[in-house]
Each structure stands twice: as structure tokens, then as C-alpha cells.
Amino acid sequence: MSHPLVAAAARGTLPAWAEAGPSRREHIERVRALLDEWAAALDLPPAERARWCAAGVLHDALRDAPPEELRPHLPAKLRELPASILHGPAVAVRLRREGVTDRGLLRAVGFHTLGHPRLDDAGRALFAADVLEPGRKSRPEWRRKLRARFPRRPVEVTREVSRARIAWQLEDGRPLHRHSMEFWNVLARSTPSSPDKGGS
Ligand SMILES: [Fe+2]
Numbered sequence: 001m002s003h004p005l006v007a008a009a010a011r012g013t014l015p016a017w018a019e020a021g022p023s024r025r026e027h028i029e030r031v032r033a034l035l036d037e038w039a040a041a042l043d044l045p046p047a048e049r050a051r052w053c054a055a056g057v058l059h060d061a062l063r064d065a066p067p068e069e070l071r072p073h074l075p076a077k078l079r080e081l082p083a084s085i086l087h088g089p090a091v092a093v094r095l096r097r098e099g100v101t102d103r104g105l106l107r108a109v110g111f112h113t114l115g116h117p118r119l120d121d122a123g124r125a126l127f128a129a130d131v132l133e134p135g136r137k138s139r140p141e142w143r144r145k146l147r148a149r150f151p152r153r154p155v156e157v158t159r160e161v162s163r164a165r166i167a168w169q170l171e172d173g174r175p176l177h178r179h180s181m182e183f184w185n186v187l188a189r190s191t192p193s194s195p196d197k198g199g200s
């Protein structure tokens with residue numbers, strides 16, 4: 001049995017304490033719908049499919065909260081993160097405080113922006129879906145192809161999203177977090193070189 005907050009999220013309902021405006025809620029719903037579609041295509045058991053949807057709904061629940069209000073609630077190690085990354089860990093902290101014990105789900109939500117070497121399948125899918133959801137305007141063809149490929153090649157698609165995120169950070173001259181690099185290393189070791197050269 002999942003926690004009531006997680007069960008509600010799986011049905012598309014944000015927690016009462018969520019701070020997410022209308023356009024954010026639309027993004028959240030697109031991420032949830034994409035995760036639901038992938039979980040169905042992968043023929044996951046109903047409970048796991050619900051868990052993927054819950055991760056999608058919860059990941060940006062505090063995205064529109066003022067970052068400086070979130071920062072003091074985070075563990076010391078995460079308190080120094082850039083403002084735009086604080087919302088994931090903040091949701092994880094809040095869910096844990098509310099009694100959610102699913103560590104994979106907490107990690108999925110907490111590290112949906114950075115990535116993390118120990119993300120489980122739900123966490124990897126959320127990491128990819130957040131970037132690939134169809135509402136994002138840039139590189140629509142790249143996103144469409146990867147969305148379609150995910151159910152056949154989830155690790156390769158996640159690897160490509162991780163590669164792209166890291167490339168964007170390098171292009172902007174921003175520092176890379178250790179978890180992002182370690183996540184990349186895990187994915188790079190478990191898949192052949194570029195999926196775009198390898199066929200289907
Ligand atoms: Fe986010």
C-alpha cells in the first residue's frame with residue numbers, strides 16, 4: 001500500500017502544500033501522462049505504473065516556491081545547490097517528513113534535475129520524461145524521437161538525455177554536480193556508444 005499522498009499523486013492530485021502555478025501544473029500533467037504512456041508500453045504492473053505517475057506529479061510540486069524559503073529545510077549537503085535545483089530535494093524532504101518511505105521514489109523526485117547514480121527505473125524515467133515532454137519548445141524532433149524510443153530502449157534514451165543536460169551545462173559554463181557525472185558514468189557503462197548511430 002502506498003502512502004495516501006503518493007496514491008493521490010498517482011491519480012493526478014498534487015499535495016495541498018504544493019506551490020505550482022497553472023503553466024507548471026500543465027507541465028506536470030504532461031510529464032505524468034508521458035510516464036503513464038511509457039509504463040503502459042513497458043507493461044509494468046499497476047502498482048509500479050502508479051508509482052511512475054506519482055513521481056511525475058510530485059517532482060515539481062514546489063517548483064514555484066521561493067528557493068530561499070526552501071533552502072533552510074534541506075540537508076547541509078544540498079543547501080549550497082543553485083536556486084533552480086532546490087525544488088526537487090525540497091519535495092523529497094517534505095514527503096519524508098509526511099511519512100513517505102519509498103526511497104526510490106524520494107530519490108527520483110529529489111534528483112530529477114541533477115540525476116543520481118542510484119536512480120531506479122522510475123527515477124530514470126522521470127529524469128528523461130521531464131526533458132522530453134511534448135510541451136517543451138526547442139528541438140521538437142529530437143524530443144519526439146526519444147519519446148517514441150523510450151519503451152524499447154529506456155537506458156539508451158536516459159543516457160542521451162543525461163548527455164544533453166551535461167552538454168547544456170558545459171555550453172553555459174555552469175559547474176557539473178558530482179551526482180550528474182556519476183549518473184552519466186553509470187549510463188555510459190551500461191549502454192553501447194551513441195544510440196543515434198546504432199540503428200533503431
Ligand atoms: Fe523540476
Ligand SMILES: [Fe+2]
Binds near residue numbers: 031
Ligand atoms: Fe519538471
